[in-house]
Amino acid sequence: MSxxxxxxxxxxxxxxxxxxxxxxxxxxxxxxRLDAVEAERDQWQRPxxxxxxxxxxxxxxxxxxxxxxxxxxxxxxxxxGDSGRVIGEDIRRLPLMFLWVRAVSRxxxxxxxxxxxxxxxxxxxxxxxxxxxxTYHEFTDSHSILVHVHQSLVPAGRLxxxxxxxxPASSNFSETAEHEISAERVESELRQANFxxxxxxxxxxxxxxxxxxxxxxxxxKR
Numbered sequence: 351m352s353x354x355x356x357x358x359x360x361x362x363x364x365x366x367x368x369x370x371x372x373x374x375x376x377x378x379x380x381x382x383r384l385d386a387v388e389a390e391r392d393q394w395q396r397p398x399x400x401x402x403x404x405x406x407x408x409x410x411x412x413x414x415x416x417x418x419x420x421x422x423x424x425x426x427x428x429x430x431g432d433s434g435r436v437i438g439e440d441i442r443r444l445p446l447m448f449l450w451v452r453a454v455s456r457x458x459x460x461x462x463x464x465x466x467x468x469x470x471x472x473x474x475x476x477x478x479x480x481x482x483x484x485t486y487h488e489f490t491d492s493h494s495i496l497v498h499v500h501q502s503l504v505p506a507g508r509l510x511x512x513x514x515x516x517x518p519a520s521s522n523f524s525e526t527a528e529h530e531i532s533a534e535r536v537e538s539e540l541r542q543a544n545f546x547x548x549x550x551x552x553x554x555x556x557x558x559x560x561x562x563x564x565x566x567x568x569x570x571k572r
Contacts, residue, residue, distance in 0.1 A: 410478040416485025420449035469494040473502035487531040496543035545569040
């Protein structure tokens with residue numbers, strides 16, 4: 351092997367190592383930032399009440415639909431236990447990658463990752479509960495999603511939806527514009543998809559970090 355080729359390979363390997371270290375450091379900083387943001391979110395999101403609404407048992411299969419980087423996915427791991435299964439579903443690859451890293455680092459061995467599509471979340475059969483938190487307003491085809499969720503749930507399986515209430519028309523607040531949907535509309539769509547409404551709380555969260563209100567709907571498969 352020539353001297354020039356050896357130097358070229360050395361430089362190439364050095365750059366590859368530096369690139370890998372930079373990517374790893376950036377990912378580490380992102381995970382630390384996620385932990386800090388989620389700790390603050392715990393103060394107003396009422397995670398224990400959401401878990402109670404799901405009514406999970408050891409051995410259950412639960413889906414976090416639109417899981418992002420796993421804020422709630424990781425919280426679902428303990429209630430279903432080692433014999434249960436938590437499925438974190440999203441249509442974005444990068445947040446799912448962070449969720450996988452976080453689940454592995456926390457030894458949450460019952461967490462599974464699913465890459466869905468806008469109209470098909472690719473859920474397995476015999477699911478006991480599905481959580482859709484801060485995601486329903488993002489659906490481009492909510493009817494198709496609800497049909498798939500209905501098919502995947504066991505009889506009387508639960509669907510819990512939590513989202514932001516639209517601000518008054520007179521409000522000038524635009525930072526989260528369109529990241530909201532009314533409980534009335536979602537309840538109507540749930541009934542059309544053959545779900546039974548168990549409960550609905552329009553003022554589930556009176557004020558989040560942006561000063562917005564959230565609602566919660568608990569439904570079950572007929």
